[in-house]
Amino acid sequence: MKKKVLYFMPDNPMSGNAGNTTRLNQLLSYFNTFENTDITFVSLKDWGLWEDSEKDLFAQKYPHIKLILLDKKYKKSFFKYFFLYKLPYFLNKTRWI
Secondary structure: OOOOEEOOOOOOOOOOHHHHHHHHHHHHHHHHHOEEEEEEEEEEEEOOOHHHHHHHHHHHHHHHHHHEEEEOOOOOHHHHHHHHHHHHHHHHHHHOO
């Protein structure tokens, strides 16, 4: 029976050299050496802001790991979602540019 590993981290491992992404890359490199194990990495699409080039880079760097990107769940109340999540995120992102 083939072993399976599911690893979840909301960050994008291709995004930079912060401590959490460095540790994430180390673990993914370690998992990539297991050729007889099904390894799936799950991340959030909007958390790390994944681009198509980063998805391709992930596939090249970790060929034995399957990548799944999840969308953010939409809230039942649009106004709550917009004012508590989307608007502050947009303001913080554009403030420092």
